[in-house]
Amino acid sequence: MHDFNYLRPKSLADAVAAFKNAGDGRYLAGGQTMIPVMKQRLASPSDVIDLSQVPELKGIAVNGGIVAIGAMTSHAEVAASKDVQAAIPALADLASGIGDPHVRNRGTIGGSIANNDPAADYPAAVVGLNATVVTDRRRIAAADFFTGMFGTALEEGELVTRVEFPTPEAAAYEKFLHPASRFALVGVFVARTKSGVRAAVTGAGPCVFRETVLEQALTRTFAANAVKNIDIDASNLNSDIHGSAEYRAHLVGVLAARAVAKAR
Amino acid sequence: MLKPHIGDSVLRHEDARFLTGRGTYVDDITLPNQAFAAVLRSPHAHARINGIDASAALAISGVLLVVTGEDWLKQGFGPIPTKSAVNKKRDGSPLNEPPRHCLAIGKARHVGEAVALVVAESHAAALNALDAIDVDYEALPAVTDARKALEPGALLVWDDIPGNFCLDFELGDKAATEASLKASDHVVELDVVNNRVTAVPIEPRGAIASYDAKTDCYTLYNATQNVHANRDTFAEKVLHVPKEKIHHIAPDVGGGFGVKNGVYPEPALLMYASRKLGRPVKWINTRSESFVSDSHGRNQMSKVRLGINKDGKFQALYTETIGDLGAFCWTVGPFTPTGGSARTQGGPYAFKAMYYCSKAAFTNTMPMDPYRGAGRPEASFQIERIVECAARKLGFDPVELRRKNLIPPTSLPLKTAMGLDVDCGDFPQVFERTLALSDRAGYAKRVEESRRKGWLRGFAIAPYMECTGGGPKEFAGVRFQKDGSVELAVGSQSTGMGHETSMPQILAARLGIDFESIKYRQGDTEATPLGGGHGGSRNLELGGNAVHQAASEVIEKGRKLAAHQFDTDEAKVQFEDGHFFVPGTNQTMTMREAIEASFDPSKLPEGMAPGGLDANTTYERGVISIPNGCHAAEVEVGPETGVVRMVGYWVVDDFGTIINPLLCDGQVMGGTAQGIGQALLEVAHYDPESGQMVTGSLTDYALPRADTMPPMTIEYYEGAPTKKNPLGVKGAGEAGCCGAPPAVVNAVLDALKDYGVTHIDMPLTPEKVWRAIRAAR
Amino acid sequence: MPRISLTVNGKPVAHEVEARTLLVQYLRETLKLTGTHVGCDTSQCGACVVHVDGRAVKSCTMLAVQADGARVTTIEGLAPAGKLHPMQQAFHENHGLQCGFCTPGMVMASVALVQGNPDPTDAQVRHGLEGNLCRCTGYQNIVKAVLAGAKAMRT
Missing domain, CATH: 3.10.20.30 (Beta-grasp domain)
Incomplete structure (x- = not known):
C-alpha cells in the first residue's frame, strides 16, 4: 500500500470539504473492499477521508413507512437492528449474510453501494425495494444509482449519507454463495410493494438489474411456482469457472422461487 | 508429573504457546538490522526475457539490491536437481531434466516463476522496487495441459526436450494383465482425472537468511518441512559451500502437507543476498504469490481398465496415466505419477494381474511436488472409481462387489502384483465395521427424510490401502540433564502434527519418566546430525521407532548401571514399568534414580562416563508399512442447484499401534477435509489460452470451511500391529486423502443414480452436478 | 505521521x-x-x-x-498471563488446533461468536466460523472446542 494523508473529519461538511481539498481523495467507509484494493495497489489515493466520525452518517430510523439507514451503519448493526427486523426482515436477513462476521462488523451499507461490486448483496436490496440513495447534495432513485460494473451515479466527491428503504408488503433475499469469496454467485431480492412486484438480481450480471421476466410472472401470481422453472435470458450474464451464464440464469429462477416462498 | 502410556490421548504440549500467541513462526522472527526481500514473479506463462532494467528500482531510496537470473549465473551457482527416486525412462536412459535455477534464465516458463529478487530497507520499499523493474518480456504461447503437451507438434516448454517428455514408467506384468483382461467376462473402462490442487497451508512460505562473515556461515530460518535435505541441496548443489556452513532451522511451521518439503529458490537467494549485503534478509510470500509459487499436486489423467468375471470377481487391472509435471521436475515431481501412483494400484482388492504405465510431461504451469499422499490418493481414487463404475454398469451392488473382492486375511502376508509387501491387516473386518458404524439399517429412512425435503441422498463406501514413504533413516538423541530434565531431539519434524507431544510420550512411556520433564527439539540441523523431516506419513514409523530405539539403548545402559549398584550380574537386571529390578530380590531402582546416579561418578560402572545414559541412535526402516482402512460417506444433493451437502462420515482405520488416539483423530479429520476439498471444491485451474492461474487467490480457490464438513465418527482397528517396525505403527497422516475423494464422489453419484448419472470429474461443483442431472433428464 | x-x-x-x-x-x-x-x-x-x-x-x-x-x-490479552481463557482451554482439551497458525484468529472469532450467542448450536458455530480458514483440523475438533468453550463461558 502506498502512503497517503489520513483525515478524519467530524462533520459531513468537513468530509466533503476535505475531499475537495484533496488531490486524489477517497472516502473510507468500512474499508472491507477499499483496504484490500489499496493493499494490492489497485488504488493509491493521495488522501483517505475516514468517515467513521461523521455523525450525519450514523443511525437507523423508521418513520412513516421508510427505513432510513445511515451510510456508515455496519452490516452487523443492520442485521441486529430490531427496528429493521420488524419493518423489513428481508433487509436484516440480507445484512446477516454478507461476507462473514468480521466483515459484517466493519463493512457498511454506504461503502457497499458506492463500490457497487457486481456480486455485492446490498445493491439487490436497494433496487429490489426501490430505495432512495440520499447524498450530501441530492436524492437518487435506485433505478438511477447503479450504472454499471463498479459504476454509480455518484459525482466526484459526492457522498452517500443514507439509504431510505420504503417498507414493502413482503420481501425476501436468497443468495447462492460463491464457494471461495462468499459473495453472491447469484442473489435475488424479491419484493411485493404497493406499486408492484420488483425482482432485483445481483452476482449474475455485470451490475445489479431488475429481471422483468420475473416481475411479470410474479405480478400475475406472487408464488414460488410462478418462477420456479422460468426461462431467464443468459446472454448478458457473467460466465466464469464458478458458474456459466446458463447456470447463473437457472439459479435466478430457483432463487427467486425460494425468495418468494419465504417472503414476508 | 505425567507418566503416559502408548495409546493414551495425551493433550498437546505445544498448545500452550500456540493458544496464547507465543508460537514462533518465521515471520515472528526479527533479526537486528534485517532487510526485506520481495520476489519479482513472471506474469506470463511463457515469455522470452530480452532484458531486465533494474536501474529505476535501484534508484529508489532504501533499495539495496536487485538480483536477476544473469547475475545469479555469474556467481556460478548451480541448478536445483530433482531427487525423484524414479529417475530413468523405461529404456533405462535418464529422465529429461531441465535446469532449475533459482531465477528464470532467458525465459520464464510459468506464471509465478521467480525472475528477480529485490532487497530493501523496508518491505514497502521492496514492493516499490518490484514495480520499478522493467522486464522486456516477449510473450510466447503456452501449453498448460499435459495431454496436449504430449501431442505431436505441441509447442515446447523446453527447446531441447522433445515432445515435452520427461520420462515414462511401467510396473507389473503387461502381457499377463492383457491376457487376463482378454480372458475376463467383462472389461470396464473409465477415464479418471485427479484434479490439480495445492495444499494452502495457512502460514505462507517465508525465510530469513543471515550470513556471518566472521565464521563464513549462514543461518537460515525457513518455513520448511525438511531442514537437512534442503540444507544439503542448497549447500552442495546451489551455493557450493560445505553443508556445515549452513545452519538450517525450521521454527514453528504453520502447516505443510508436502508443499513445504521441496527445495524452493527463495531461501538460496536470501542466503546470497545476506552475504552480499552483510545483513540478515527476510522474505515472506504473500498468499496470492503462494498459489503460483508453492508446488501443486495430483494432476493425473488416467485410463483405467478393470477385467471382471460374471461372478463379480476382479481379474486384472490396467492403468495408463499421464502426469503433469509443470515447467520443471521440481524436487521429486516425477516420482508421483510413476512410482508414487503405481505401488498401491488395486487398493485392498485381490487381482490376478496388474499393470501400470505412465508418462510425465512438462507444461507452462507451476510444477507438481508431493501433496499429502503423493500418488496413493490418486491410485485409491482410480481403483474406487472403476469399481463403482463396474458395479453400476454390470448391475452389482457396490457394497457386495467390494466385499467379494477384498483380500482376505488368510491370504496375508502377500506381495501384490505391484510388489508391495502387505504383511498384516484385516480388510474385510475393517470394511464390515465401517458399514456397521454407518448405520445401514437406518439408511432407507434417511433417504426418505431427504426426499421429503427435496434432496437426493447417496451413500458410498471406499476401502483403501496405501503405504508409507519418505526418508528411510531417522535420528533420535536423548540427553539427560543434572536438573532432571531430558532433551529429546529427533530429525523428523512437525508442521502441526504434534510431535512435541507424541514423541516425548513414546520416550516417557518406554522409560517410565515424567512426560513434562522432556524438552523436545526438532527442525534444526544442529540438533540432530541427520533428519528426514516430514513426508510420507513417516514420523511414527521412522521418528517414533528412532525414539523407541533410543529408549532401548538408555535402558540397556541403565541395566549396566543398576547392576553395578545392585552389585549383581547385568543379565539378572530387568526393566519394567520404569523400574530396574532383580527378580526374587528387593533390589529395585527407578529410571529417575538411575538417571540421577549416572551423574554421580561414584555410582558409575567401569567405562561409563557421567551422564552416560544418553543415547544417540539412527533407526533404519526395513520395509514400508501398509496403512489401510475404510471411509464411508453420506451426502445430500439438491437437484435444483446441484449443490452437495456432506451429511455423514464414518472411518475405520488400521494404522497398527495407535500411539495417541487424539492426535491420530486429528490426522484423519484433517486429511479427510482435504480429500473432501479435492472432491467438491478445489482446483488449481489454468486458463488454456493465457496460461494464467484462474484460481490464484483465496477469493477463487475454494477451501473447505467449518460448514463444509459433516459430523464424523472415527474408529481404529488395532488387531494388526505391523511387525515391520518395533512400535507396530503404520503411518496415519495421508490416509484421509486416500479415502475421502472416492467416498464423496461415489456417494454423490449414488445420489444421482436414478438419473443415470455415472461419472462427474472432480471437483463436483454445483454447476457440474446440475449439468449432469440435466443431461441425464 | x-x-x-x-x-x-x-x-x-x-x-x-x-x-x-x-x-x-x-x-x-x-x-x-x-x-x-x-x-x-x-x-x-x-x-x-x-x-x-x-x-x-x-x-x-x-x-x-x-x-x-x-x-x-x-x-495475547485474552487471559491473564499464565492462565487460559475458557475458550483457549477448550481448544486445548479438544485438540482444536494443530499447526497453530490459524489458531489465534480462530480463538478470537470463537470468543466473539459465543459472546454474541452464548449457547450456539453446532450449525451456528459452523456458520459463525465462515470467516476463518483452517487447513489442519478439518474443523471437527474446532467446532467441538467452541461448543465446550461456550459451555465453560456460561458457567
Missing part, C-alpha cells in the same frame, strides 16, 4: 504511525504482539482476527489509524 492512542490488551499505547499501517502490522511490528497472524492478502483466512471495542475484526483489513481511541484485544 498520524499519532494514535489506543488500549491494547488493557494497556494504553501511543505511537506515530504511517497512515498506511495496517492494524495487524502495528500489532506485530510496533507492539511486537506476533500472536496475530497474516495468512492471506484478500481478507479471507481470518488468521488476523482481533477484537476492536469488543467486536471481531480482521486486523489485516483495518488501518491502525482507524483503531485510534479503540480498545483492542489480541490473543
Whole structure:
C-alpha cells in the first residue's frame, strides 16, 4: 500500500470539504473492499477521508413507512437492528449474510453501494425495494444509482449519507454463495410493494438489474411456482469457472422461487 | 508429573504457546538490522526475457539490491536437481531434466516463476522496487495441459526436450494383465482425472537468511518441512559451500502437507543476498504469490481398465496415466505419477494381474511436488472409481462387489502384483465395521427424510490401502540433564502434527519418566546430525521407532548401571514399568534414580562416563508399512442447484499401534477435509489460452470451511500391529486423502443414480452436478 | 505521521504511525504482539482476527489509524498471563488446533461468536466460523472446542 494523508473529519461538511481539498481523495467507509484494493495497489489515493466520525452518517430510523439507514451503519448493526427486523426482515436477513462476521462488523451499507461490486448483496436490496440513495447534495432513485460494473451515479466527491428503504408488503433475499469469496454467485431480492412486484438480481450480471421476466410472472401470481422453472435470458450474464451464464440464469429462477416462498 | 502410556490421548504440549500467541513462526522472527526481500514473479506463462532494467528500482531510496537470473549465473551457482527416486525412462536412459535455477534464465516458463529478487530497507520499499523493474518480456504461447503437451507438434516448454517428455514408467506384468483382461467376462473402462490442487497451508512460505562473515556461515530460518535435505541441496548443489556452513532451522511451521518439503529458490537467494549485503534478509510470500509459487499436486489423467468375471470377481487391472509435471521436475515431481501412483494400484482388492504405465510431461504451469499422499490418493481414487463404475454398469451392488473382492486375511502376508509387501491387516473386518458404524439399517429412512425435503441422498463406501514413504533413516538423541530434565531431539519434524507431544510420550512411556520433564527439539540441523523431516506419513514409523530405539539403548545402559549398584550380574537386571529390578530380590531402582546416579561418578560402572545414559541412535526402516482402512460417506444433493451437502462420515482405520488416539483423530479429520476439498471444491485451474492461474487467490480457490464438513465418527482397528517396525505403527497422516475423494464422489453419484448419472470429474461443483442431472433428464 | 492512542490488551499505547499501517502490522511490528497472524492478502483466512471495542475484526483489513481511541484485544490479552481463557482451554482439551497458525484468529472469532450467542448450536458455530480458514483440523475438533468453550463461558 502506498502512503497517503489520513483525515478524519467530524462533520459531513468537513468530509466533503476535505475531499475537495484533496488531490486524489477517497472516502473510507468500512474499508472491507477499499483496504484490500489499496493493499494490492489497485488504488493509491493521495488522501483517505475516514468517515467513521461523521455523525450525519450514523443511525437507523423508521418513520412513516421508510427505513432510513445511515451510510456508515455496519452490516452487523443492520442485521441486529430490531427496528429493521420488524419493518423489513428481508433487509436484516440480507445484512446477516454478507461476507462473514468480521466483515459484517466493519463493512457498511454506504461503502457497499458506492463500490457497487457486481456480486455485492446490498445493491439487490436497494433496487429490489426501490430505495432512495440520499447524498450530501441530492436524492437518487435506485433505478438511477447503479450504472454499471463498479459504476454509480455518484459525482466526484459526492457522498452517500443514507439509504431510505420504503417498507414493502413482503420481501425476501436468497443468495447462492460463491464457494471461495462468499459473495453472491447469484442473489435475488424479491419484493411485493404497493406499486408492484420488483425482482432485483445481483452476482449474475455485470451490475445489479431488475429481471422483468420475473416481475411479470410474479405480478400475475406472487408464488414460488410462478418462477420456479422460468426461462431467464443468459446472454448478458457473467460466465466464469464458478458458474456459466446458463447456470447463473437457472439459479435466478430457483432463487427467486425460494425468495418468494419465504417472503414476508 | 505425567507418566503416559502408548495409546493414551495425551493433550498437546505445544498448545500452550500456540493458544496464547507465543508460537514462533518465521515471520515472528526479527533479526537486528534485517532487510526485506520481495520476489519479482513472471506474469506470463511463457515469455522470452530480452532484458531486465533494474536501474529505476535501484534508484529508489532504501533499495539495496536487485538480483536477476544473469547475475545469479555469474556467481556460478548451480541448478536445483530433482531427487525423484524414479529417475530413468523405461529404456533405462535418464529422465529429461531441465535446469532449475533459482531465477528464470532467458525465459520464464510459468506464471509465478521467480525472475528477480529485490532487497530493501523496508518491505514497502521492496514492493516499490518490484514495480520499478522493467522486464522486456516477449510473450510466447503456452501449453498448460499435459495431454496436449504430449501431442505431436505441441509447442515446447523446453527447446531441447522433445515432445515435452520427461520420462515414462511401467510396473507389473503387461502381457499377463492383457491376457487376463482378454480372458475376463467383462472389461470396464473409465477415464479418471485427479484434479490439480495445492495444499494452502495457512502460514505462507517465508525465510530469513543471515550470513556471518566472521565464521563464513549462514543461518537460515525457513518455513520448511525438511531442514537437512534442503540444507544439503542448497549447500552442495546451489551455493557450493560445505553443508556445515549452513545452519538450517525450521521454527514453528504453520502447516505443510508436502508443499513445504521441496527445495524452493527463495531461501538460496536470501542466503546470497545476506552475504552480499552483510545483513540478515527476510522474505515472506504473500498468499496470492503462494498459489503460483508453492508446488501443486495430483494432476493425473488416467485410463483405467478393470477385467471382471460374471461372478463379480476382479481379474486384472490396467492403468495408463499421464502426469503433469509443470515447467520443471521440481524436487521429486516425477516420482508421483510413476512410482508414487503405481505401488498401491488395486487398493485392498485381490487381482490376478496388474499393470501400470505412465508418462510425465512438462507444461507452462507451476510444477507438481508431493501433496499429502503423493500418488496413493490418486491410485485409491482410480481403483474406487472403476469399481463403482463396474458395479453400476454390470448391475452389482457396490457394497457386495467390494466385499467379494477384498483380500482376505488368510491370504496375508502377500506381495501384490505391484510388489508391495502387505504383511498384516484385516480388510474385510475393517470394511464390515465401517458399514456397521454407518448405520445401514437406518439408511432407507434417511433417504426418505431427504426426499421429503427435496434432496437426493447417496451413500458410498471406499476401502483403501496405501503405504508409507519418505526418508528411510531417522535420528533420535536423548540427553539427560543434572536438573532432571531430558532433551529429546529427533530429525523428523512437525508442521502441526504434534510431535512435541507424541514423541516425548513414546520416550516417557518406554522409560517410565515424567512426560513434562522432556524438552523436545526438532527442525534444526544442529540438533540432530541427520533428519528426514516430514513426508510420507513417516514420523511414527521412522521418528517414533528412532525414539523407541533410543529408549532401548538408555535402558540397556541403565541395566549396566543398576547392576553395578545392585552389585549383581547385568543379565539378572530387568526393566519394567520404569523400574530396574532383580527378580526374587528387593533390589529395585527407578529410571529417575538411575538417571540421577549416572551423574554421580561414584555410582558409575567401569567405562561409563557421567551422564552416560544418553543415547544417540539412527533407526533404519526395513520395509514400508501398509496403512489401510475404510471411509464411508453420506451426502445430500439438491437437484435444483446441484449443490452437495456432506451429511455423514464414518472411518475405520488400521494404522497398527495407535500411539495417541487424539492426535491420530486429528490426522484423519484433517486429511479427510482435504480429500473432501479435492472432491467438491478445489482446483488449481489454468486458463488454456493465457496460461494464467484462474484460481490464484483465496477469493477463487475454494477451501473447505467449518460448514463444509459433516459430523464424523472415527474408529481404529488395532488387531494388526505391523511387525515391520518395533512400535507396530503404520503411518496415519495421508490416509484421509486416500479415502475421502472416492467416498464423496461415489456417494454423490449414488445420489444421482436414478438419473443415470455415472461419472462427474472432480471437483463436483454445483454447476457440474446440475449439468449432469440435466443431461441425464 | 498520524499519532494514535489506543488500549491494547488493557494497556494504553501511543505511537506515530504511517497512515498506511495496517492494524495487524502495528500489532506485530510496533507492539511486537506476533500472536496475530497474516495468512492471506484478500481478507479471507481470518488468521488476523482481533477484537476492536469488543467486536471481531480482521486486523489485516483495518488501518491502525482507524483503531485510534479503540480498545483492542489480541490473543495475547485474552487471559491473564499464565492462565487460559475458557475458550483457549477448550481448544486445548479438544485438540482444536494443530499447526497453530490459524489458531489465534480462530480463538478470537470463537470468543466473539459465543459472546454474541452464548449457547450456539453446532450449525451456528459452523456458520459463525465462515470467516476463518483452517487447513489442519478439518474443523471437527474446532467446532467441538467452541461448543465446550461456550459451555465453560456460561458457567
